[in-house]
Structures are given as structure tokens and as C-alpha cells.
Amino acid sequence: MIFWQHLLHKLQDGQKVYVLTVIENIGSSPGRKGFKMLVAQDEFIFGSIGGGVMEFSLVAEAQRLLLEKNPATFIKKQIHKGHIKNGSGMICSGEQTVAFHCLDFSHISVIQNILACLQNGEKGTLCLRSDSFSFSNKCLDKQFDYQIESESDWFFEEYLGFRETLYIVGGGHVGVAVSELLVKLGFYIVVFDNRKDLNTLENNNFAHQKIVIDYTQIQDYVHKGNGSYVAIMTNTYIDDKLILSKLIKNKYAFIGVLGSTAKLKTMWEVLCKEGVAQEELDNVFAPIGLSIKSETPEEIAVSIAAQIIQVKNMGRR
Structure with missing residues (x-):
């Protein structure tokens, strides 16, 4: 979202801006499909199309083109095999194709629509x-x-918007840290708490939604499906257990509970006595997060984010 905000500000400032987009990558290319950079007339640069000497060269080309009266739209293939035709100067053996689009004030409404969609x-x-x-x-x-048929006959489409939603149940310090990290990783963030006037919830400027609810109704707020990720981290054992018991029979891409091994062992024993199947409990990530001996809220957030990304990209391990 920050990329589009920067782009909009430059266009509203009356500048022309080149947007460089990786539309194809093959092999060990440092740039992947969808990677983007903006290069503005005032020499402001934001984003990345893979880095290194290749990126430096393409940025310099965009800056030179911005000096022209009618900068062109075109695509450029970069082959990362050293000094050959279309070579990028890199030696990682992959290939990537970058689209150059010069935008101006006439594209402001397009960027505004993208931002409205994301927001x-x-x-x-x-x-x-x-x-x-x-x-x-x-x-x-x-x-x-x-599809790329030729330098003049091609198209590239990219799905924008939040494919995944992370529901954080518990608006404390860890919830804030998790919100900050996961929003940067492209998740739509919804934070719940049952406490009114909770300062950490009110001051969480990273979440897209912050909702005070009755935890007994939690199942009405969390959408089922493979696009939903749930992190339970309330301030009490009783609330953690209540929420898990309400959600455990539903299908989510990920559900985890924050807590000590001893606390969770007790919770599992109680839930089993209450009729929760062991198979259902086995699908819960508890303690949530990869084991990296994290202590601070920020370290815990890193461990949780790493586990969620692992599940999103590789499935349950």
C-alpha cells in the first residue's frame, strides 16, 4: 500500500513517474513477478525489482527517459548470465522481463482506485x-x-487486495507487534478484544479493523476458509480456552494459541474432557510461533509471522 501512496503523492505533485514492474521471471532471477519500483522526476525512488547492478542500470535508464518529452512504454528482458546480449551484468543464471510505464496526472484516478481497494x-x-x-x-x-508474444504484444495482470486475513484475538502488546509485522507481509489485519478503552488496542495503528466484542460471539466475526488465519492471544487462560472452543471445529488455514507449554497442556486436557477430539487439537499450533526462544513482543511476533508464512507458502509441516 505504501508503494501506491508514494506514487499517488508524486502524481498529485505534477510529476511524471516511471513504474517498473517485473512481469516474468525464470530460474534464479532476483526479481519476481509483481516486484515494482517507482522512479520519479525529482529522483525519488521506491521499491525494488531485484537489486544489484541490473536494478541500478534500469533505474538510470528510467531517469534518463523522464527527461524526454514523451517517455515510452516498453518491456525489457534481462538475462542474468554476465556480459551477453540483453545481459544484466548479474551471474545468477535467471531471467526477468521488466515493463516500463510512464505515468502522469491522467493516471491519478487509477492509483486512487487501487488505494481505495486496498484500504x-x-x-x-x-x-x-x-x-x-x-x-x-x-x-x-x-x-x-x-503472456508475452512480442515486445508490442503482451499483457500482465496482477490480483491486488488481501487474499489472507489474520484475525488476532487479543489487543495487547503482542497483538500490536504481530499486526505491525503481518500487515507488511500483505495480510488484512483484524484485531478483537473484549476490553473497552484498552490503550494498546486504541493505539494499534497497523490493524485495518479493531473491534471490541463479546468473546462468546467470536465465531460470528471470524470468516471460515483457507484465507483466514487466527492467532489467539488474550490476557486470560479462560478467554483463550473459550475462543478456541468456539472456533476449533471450523476450517481455517491456520489457528494458533499463545501461551506456555504448561498452560496449554492443561487447556488440552480440559478440552478433551469436554469432548473436543484429539485430531482437532492436533490441528492447532500451540504454543504459536516457531521455537526461537523469543521473549519480547517483537521477537514473539517474528516467530508467529515466520510460522504463518511457512504454513501459507508450504502447508502444514
């Missing part, structure tokens, strides 16, 4: 072609779709 938790598709840079309400069934 409202909605979804849409960025559509790039040799003659256009647009955004639509079309929803892809995958992250990217593209």
Missing part, C-alpha cells in the same frame, strides 16, 4: 499492456496472469 479490504486486478496501465474489479483465480 477497504476489497479486491481487483492491475492490468498492464503495451498501451495501458489500468485497474478493474475483475478477480483472478491466481496471483498473476501474463
